[in-house]
Amino acid sequence: MANSTYVVAIDQGTTSTRCILFDHAGRLVSVAQREHRQFFPRPGWVEHDATEIWRNVERVVPQAVNQARASTDQIAAIGIANQRETSVLWERRTGRPISNAITWQDTRTAGLVEQLSADGGSDRFRDRCGLPLMTYFSGPRIRWMLDRDPVLREQAEAGEVLFGTMETWLIWNMTGGPEGGLHVTDVTNASRTMLMDIHGLDWDQELLDAFGVPRAMLPEIRSNVEVFTSTTSVLPGVPIGAALGDQQAALFGQTCFSPGEAKCTYGTGAFLLLNTGPDLVNSSHGLLTTVGYKVGDRDPIYALEGSIAVTGSLVQWLRDRLGLISSAPEIETLALEVEDNGGCYIVPAFSGLFAPHWRSEARGLIIGLTSYITKGHLARAILEATAWQTREVVDAMNADSGLALKGLKVDGGMTSDHLLMQTVADVLDVPVERPMVSETVSLGAAYAAGLAVGFWPELRGLRRHWHRAARWLPEMEPVRREREYGNWQRAVERTYDWLQHEDDPGT
Amino acid sequence: MPGTVQSIERAAAVLRLLAQSARPLGVVEIANALSLPKGTAHGIIRTLHSVGFVAQDSRSGRYRIGSGLLRLHEPPLDHNELRACAMNWTDTLAARTGEAVRIGVLTAPLELTVVHHVFRPDDSVQVMEVGRVLPAHACALGKAVLAYHPDSPALLRDAALEPFTPRTVTSGRSLLGQLSTVRERGWAADVEEFTGGEAGIAVPIRDHGGAVVGAVGLAGAPQTVCDGGRNPRPRLAVHVMETARAITGELAIRRE
Numbered sequence: 001m002a003n004s005t006y007v008v009a010i011d012q013g014t015t016s017t018r019c020i021l022f023d024h025a026g027r028l029v030s031v032a033q034r035e036h037r038q039f040f041p042r043p044g045w046v047e048h049d050a051t052e053i054w055r056n057v058e059r060v061v062p063q064a065v066n067q068a069r070a071s072t073d074q075i076a077a078i079g080i081a082n083q084r085e086t087s088v089l090w091e092r093r094t095g096r097p098i099s100n101a102i103t104w105q106d107t108r109t110a111g112l113v114e115q116l117s118a119d120g121g122s123d124r125f126r127d128r129c130g131l132p133l134m135t136y137f138s139g140p141r142i143r144w145m146l147d148r149d150p151v152l153r154e155q156a157e158a159g160e161v162l163f164g165t166m167e168t169w170l171i172w173n174m175t176g177g178p179e180g181g182l183h184v185t186d187v188t189n190a191s192r193t194m195l196m197d198i199h200g201l202d203w204d205q206e207l208l209d210a211f212g213v214p215r216a217m218l219p220e221i222r223s224n225v226e227v228f229t230s231t232t233s234v235l236p237g238v239p240i241g242a243a244l245g246d247q248q249a250a251l252f253g254q255t256c257f258s259p260g261e262a263k264c265t266y267g268t269g270a271f272l273l274l275n276t277g278p279d280l281v282n283s284s285h286g287l288l289t290t291v292g293y294k295v296g297d298r299d300p301i302y303a304l305e306g307s308i309a310v311t312g313s314l315v316q317w318l319r320d321r322l323g324l325i326s327s328a329p330e331i332e333t334l335a336l337e338v339e340d341n342g343g344c345y346i347v348p349a350f351s352g353l354f355a356p357h358w359r360s361e362a363r364g365l366i367i368g369l370t371s372y373i374t375k376g377h378l379a380r381a382i383l384e385a386t387a388w389q390t391r392e393v394v395d396a397m398n399a400d401s402g403l404a405l406k407g408l409k410v411d412g413g414m415t416s417d418h419l420l421m422q423t424v425a426d427v428l429d430v431p432v433e434r435p436m437v438s439e440t441v442s443l444g445a446a447y448a449a450g451l452a453v454g455f456w457p458e459l460r461g462l463r464r465h466w467h468r469a470a471r472w473l474p475e476m477e478p479v480r481r482e483r484e485y486g487n488w489q490r491a492v493e494r495t496y497d498w499l500q501h502e503d504d505p506g507t
Numbered sequence: 508m509p510g511t512v513q514s515i516e517r518a519a520a521v522l523r524l525l526a527q528s529a530r531p532l533g534v535v536e537i538a539n540a541l542s543l544p545k546g547t548a549h550g551i552i553r554t555l556h557s558v559g560f561v562a563q564d565s566r567s568g569r570y571r572i573g574s575g576l577l578r579l580h581e582p583p584l585d586h587n588e589l590r591a592c593a594m595n596w597t598d599t600l601a602a603r604t605g606e607a608v609r610i611g612v613l614t615a616p617l618e619l620t621v622v623h624h625v626f627r628p629d630d631s632v633q634v635m636e637v638g639r640v641l642p643a644h645a646c647a648l649g650k651a652v653l654a655y656h657p658d659s660p661a662l663l664r665d666a667a668l669e670p671f672t673p674r675t676v677t678s679g680r681s682l683l684g685q686l687s688t689v690r691e692r693g694w695a696a697d698v699e700e701f702t703g704g705e706a707g708i709a710v711p712i713r714d715h716g717g718a719v720v721g722a723v724g725l726a727g728a729p730q731t732v733c734d735g736g737r738n739p740r741p742r743l744a745v746h747v748m749e750t751a752r753a754i755t756g757e758l759a760i761r762r763e
Contacts, residue, residue, distance in 0.1 A: 025602065027599050027602045027603065028595055028598065028599050029599075031595060327585065327588050327591075327761065328591070329585060329587040329588040329590065329591040330585050330587060330588060331587075332587040333585050333586070333587050413591070416587070416590050416591040417587065417591075418587070418590070436598050436601060436602050436625070436628055437602075438594055438595070438598065439595060467602070467626075467628035467629070467630055468626055468628075468630050469598055469601065469625045469628070470624065470625065470626060471626070471633070472635060
């Protein structure tokens with residue numbers, strides 16, 4: 001370890017896979033990135049090709065290492081962070097995926113979720129797994145895949161077909177694949193399946209029975225920070241020191257190690273996580289209870305989470321589907337052509353509404369259209385949608401915790417949007433701060449992996465690396481804030497109960 | 508008026524030929540169509556290929572109009588896209604040097620607008636400067652851009668520039684002299700020329716085609732940015748140059 005200079009982080013995200021090298025001071029040294037294809041075979045369905053994603057990992061890791069002119073023996077450890085809840089099944093013998101991975105935004109399990117909720121309500125498993133029944137989580141997805149093919153179910157029961165979220169899939173491939181690949185997951189990813197007992201941190205037989213998921217196909221659940229094993233490919237011999245869901249990784253990267261500390265990451269979606277310490281807090285305002293992180297044999301740290309499904313992906317929609325901008329950052333330029341939203345609001349309930357509403361049957365709308373509205377107003381409404389959704393989640397968090405948030409730590413790609421960050425500060429009425437490294441998902445994975453191998457000695461010391469890179473102060477007048485929030489809430493209400501039949505497009 | 512340059516005329520003829528052709532053309536076809544020796548035609552095509560104005564079909568080896576030529580029509584780089592591309596690298600620069608980092612673009616003949624700002628990493632209270640307009644002649648960022656701007660000589664030759672501190676360069680002619688030094692060493696500096704107690708070092712940012720689209724620089728107290736003789740530290744300039752190169756790389760990836 002003496003001559004190690006870097007930690008490698010792999011961030012397997014919703015739209016791209018990134019590899020970033022960090023040095024001992026937690027500074028970013030090199031980045032390589034590759035986007036993967038998004039498949040939309042039907043309204044509401046969103047898939048990824050797991051084989052493509054694995055190939056991208058094989059490419060970006062050496063690229064980033066070469067860019068830093070580093071050799072393998074200078075790499076202390078690899079940490080993995082991944083898009084959560086995206087599920088893939090594959091054959092143990094060949095390593096071939098059974099089908100495309102079904103992503104976290106996919107709503108095909110709506111019928112199944114409704115059916116399961118009919119018997120005991122959508123909160124029937126909340127005490128045990130911390131989550132409401134929603135299309136968002138992996139458990140219903142596994143059931144959906146197995147239900148379609150009796151042969152597949154038999155193979156799963158025999159352990160010949162394996163399940164994994166993306167970290168499981170990557171670790172299995174990095175450690176030999178069909179030749180003895182390690183089939184493991186971590187507590188944060190497992191806490192998003194609805195199959196794990198959130199108290200005992202192991203697969204729960206009652207939940208497995210309720211969802212009809214055979215235990216033999218499931219990976220072993222590990223801590224986030226521990227040496228899993230060494231890799232046999234990509235960077236042969238380098239230990240894998242950490243795996244975390246991307247949002248928990250960002251919590252770690254922002255060094256939110258104390259109860260009461262929170263961060264919000266703006267990417268495809270936005271996710272606000274509040275560290276609640278070793279105490280498991282049940283939400284009565286539509287937040288999720290989830291594992292924050294677990295270091296080795298120590299007690300787990302829990303978190304409350306407000307998940308917003310559509311933020312950055314709304315900007316991508318404007319770019320790719322409507323073609324009004326040619327790159328995502330241009331939305332800010334477009335929005336600055338006008339003074340305000342002109343009375344127009346967009347509620348992007350593309351996959352239903354997530355926190356704090358949890359309405360699967362809601363669908364998106366644009367409201368307040370008049371002939372006055374230009375594309376600049378639409379751009380404003382899109383950025384404001386992200387800000388108001390943040391406000392709703394912050395309100396829920398304040399109500400659950402009984403405390404008022406005094407400032408928000410933000411990170412992620414969308415924090416480069418100056419107008420958006422100012423709008424978030426305006427609607428929350430608290431200062432918004434970005435840390436020196438906005439790639440906190442990767443940084444968190446690197447921190448966790450570095451801790452596992454002793455590259456960094458202890459958790460608390462990592463705080464010294466955190467520095468404020470930017471700060472936005474609220475400027476909006478209170479009267480205007482209240483009026484706009486009221487309009488937003490009325491727009492949200494109008495998205496409810498849109499889908500009524502299982503064969504409606506978009507179901 | 509000097510005569511026309513024959514090779515440029517010929518290059519224009521090659522481009523016109525390729526643009527009008529319904530299919531990619533080989534070297535011999537191009538040479539014959541324009542009555543050029545094959546070697547001459549080949550030299551022109553390879554040169555146009557190297558600057559991206561001509562593309563080669565990988566299977567047939569024939570040539571067609573390249574995307575670089577089409578990009579001449581493209582709107583200038585979006586400032587917000589520049590910030591998005593730069594963010595990782597400006598963070599690293601601030602973390603490495605311990606100074607505040609800014610990116611500026613020229614928005615009027617002698618006006619520079621700050622489009623990105625990373626705070627000095629000491630967690631002290633600092634004000635976000637995105638949107639602030641700075642006098643280009645009095646700051647390192649501005650000089651880095653002016654050094655490569657085609658209008659600078661005409662604009663500055665006889666200009667009297669506004670002073671902000673006793674150290675502001677107020678003679679356009681002296682500033683032009685400084686700008687030629689900037690071009691030689693690749694970086695610009697100012698020491699208390701706009702604000703007392705602040706010095707800066709800046710480097711131009713080039714896009715994938717080599718055009719200067721803005722500048723990235725650090726700013727801090729003269730005691731930390733400069734050595735004992737009040738000269739900016741070249742070691743810091745090296746970090747800024749690396750940052751500018753990394754941003755250029757990022758811009759190239761984005762445009763692919």
